[in-house]
Amino acid sequence: MKPATKRPPTPPPLPPPFASHTARIERPSTYLPSLEAAGSNFVDTATYVPKLDEPIKPEWYFFYGTLAKPDILKHILDLQEEPLLRPAKIIGYKLASWGQYRALIDGEPSEEVSGFAYEVQTIEHEFKLARYETNAYKLHRCRIRFTDNTEPRELSGNTFMYAGDAGALQAGRFDRVLWELQMGTRLPDKWKTPTEEILRRMGVEPNVLNDSGR
Incomplete structure (x- = not known):
């Protein structure tokens, strides 16, 4: 007697047919409420760029070495015209020799260093000055006093001071x-x-x- 033949398993039922576009389930759109909430001037609001109340102001710098030469300063800042330098001085400082360069260090209250001041117009120019001075010098706030009898006579500005040990510099020792x-x-x-x-x-x-x- 032959064994009974096994029947193959019954295949799963076919999925239901897709509903036609006329039978779609309508869902509420979130775009229209957002558009209404934006108001009638939503285009202006989307393209508005806020402006700073106070733009970046120019900054005065006091120079006492190579930067006090207009041709060198023009080259470093990549200026189109020769920079306008005003004769000036700072009080309470003195100059020391660092190789072939001059280095500004603290001095006696009555000591003065003469040089020139320049109004730096952009942050990019400030970066160029700092790159030129290298990390052998540090940015320092100072009181600039103009000596050309022109207003303003005095104001707060920046200069570059020696960043190392001033005592070692003056004594000629290894800094x-x-x-x-x-x-x-x-x-x-x-x-x-x-x-x-x-x-x-x-x-x-x-x-x-x-x-x-x-």
């Missing part, structure tokens, strides 16, 4: 502070050279320096 700023790292403590040893290498005895009252 550890400036070296670390420029290299972006700190010297190990074992590399520190005592002041007495530095003076001996310069041919100056420490007791002589102390007797001089410096």
Whole structure:
């Protein structure tokens, strides 16, 4: 007797046919309520760009070195015309030599540094000045006093000061502070050279320096 043959499984029923476009379920649109909430001037509102109440104001800078030369300043800022510099001075500062350059450092209250002031017009120009000065100098607020008998006679502005150790600069010693700023790292403590040893290498005895009252 032959075994009964198994019938294949019954296939699943076919899905119902798609409803015609006339039988779509209508859903409420969220676009129209949003459009009504925007008001009648929604086009102006969408394209409105807010403006700053106060635009960026020019900033005065005091220069005492190479930047005080109009041709150099014109080249650095990529100006079309020669810049207008006003003779000026700052009080309470003095200049020291840093290689072939001049460096502004703190001085006695009565000391003065003469130079020129320039009204920088844009932030881009401020960035160019900072890039030119490098990190050997730092931006510093100062009181600029004009010496050309023209108004304004005095105002607050910026200048670039020496960013390292002013004492080491004046003594002609290795400036550890400036070296670390420029290299972006700190010297190990074992590399520190005592002041007495530095003076001996310069041919100056420490007791002589102390007797001089410096």
